[in-house]
Amino acid sequence: MSVAGILLFIQGLNAAISAAPKVIEVVQKAKDFITALFTAGAISKERQDALHLAVDARAALAAAGIVDPAWTVEADPA
Amino acid sequence: MTMKKLFAPIILAVTLAIVGLGSSCRSARLAPGGAYSGVSTNGVTNSVSQLAFFQADSAYDLAYSAIDAAFKFERENRALLWKLSPDIKHTLDKIRPQASAINMKYLAARAAYIAYPTPAGLGDLQIITDQLRQLSAAAVAVLPKN
Numbered sequence: 001m002s003v004a005g006i007l008l009f010i011q012g013l014n015a016a017i018s019a020a021p022k023v024i025e026v027v028q029k030a031k032d033f034i035t036a037l038f039t040a041g042a043i044s045k046e047r048q049d050a051l052h053l054a055v056d057a058r059a060a061l062a063a064a065g066i067v068d069p070a071w072t073v074e075a076d077p078a
Numbered sequence: 079m080t081m082k083k084l085f086a087p088i089i090l091a092v093t094l095a096i097v098g099l100g101s102s103c104r105s106a107r108l109a110p111g112g113a114y115s116g117v118s119t120n121g122v123t124n125s126v127s128q129l130a131f132f133q134a135d136s137a138y139d140l141a142y143s144a145i146d147a148a149f150k151f152e153r154e155n156r157a158l159l160w161k162l163s164p165d166i167k168h169t170l171d172k173i174r175p176q177a178s179a180i181n182m183k184y185l186a187a188r189a190a191y192i193a194y195p196t197p198a199g200l201g202d203l204q205i206i207t208d209q210l211r212q213l214s215a216a217a218v219a220v221l222p223k224n
Contacts, residue, residue, distance in 0.1 A: 026143045033140045041107075048112030048132060055135050058142070059185045070149040071178055073171045077160045 108132060131191065134203040138184055141210040145177050148217040162222055169220045173213055180210050 032047065106129060108115040114132040152159055152170050159166045184206045191199040 023147060026140070026147050029140045029143050033136045042109040043106060043112070043132065045109045045112040045115075048108060048114045051132070051135055051139060052113035054139060055185075055188065058181075059189065062182060062185050067178070068146070068149075070146070070153040071174055073174050074153075076164065076167065077156060 130200055131195070131203070134200065134207050135188070137207045138188075138203075138210060141207065141214040142181065144214040145173075145210070145217050148214070148221060149174065149177075151221065159222065166220055166222070170217060173217050173220075177210070177213050177217070180206060180213065184210060 032051075108128055114128050114135075116128075149170060152166060156167065184203065187199065187202045187206055191203060
């Protein structure tokens with residue numbers, strides 16, 4: 001493997017490590033979602049309130065015109 | 079751990095969500111006192127519509143989070159991913175404005191539903207959520223597989 005290849009590999013590892021917390025968050029949401037669909041029991045007050053609050057917070061940001069830079073189209077790298 | 083392994087759960091989750099909403103289990107119910115258990119339809123409390131609203135918000139939240147993870151991952155690792163393929167950024171750049179527009183559409187429809195909950199309004203939420211889920215699947219799919 002060339003030096004450039006090794007550097008690219010290390011960058012890839014760093015990228016994977018930096019993505020992990022976000023992936024865990026999405027997987028947790030997926031578990032919650034599936035639970036909400038298929039649970040035989042009640043969906044707790046806490047779970048309901050947390051979801052409502054999260055979506056309300058997103059609506060408040062949108063209403064204030066605050067846009068995450070990751071959601072905008074930026075110039076291509078040089 | 080490869081990026082494929084990292085993002086595989088998201089792909090699975092989004093797929094399950096796409097399949098899941100259409101076949102939701104009727105046995106689930108909302109505990110009293112929660113934010114969704116108080117929603118009424120035309121002044122009449124309806125447990126089916128309350129649960130459906132919760133599930134629509136839940137599906138929206140999942141799809142939004144998956145898209146958000148993909149966008150942020152690409153932005154934070156842009157230099158690396160650009161070297162792998164400029165198509166990754168270019169494809170996500172096509173999805174970004176669509177995702178923003180659909181997100182705003184969902185939030186507006188949700189506000190309308192909360193103000194005046196109707197079955198038609200709930201149907202709108204489910205349709206918009208489905209669009210966002212399709213975009214989330216496309217956004218996650220464009221990320222590197224290895």
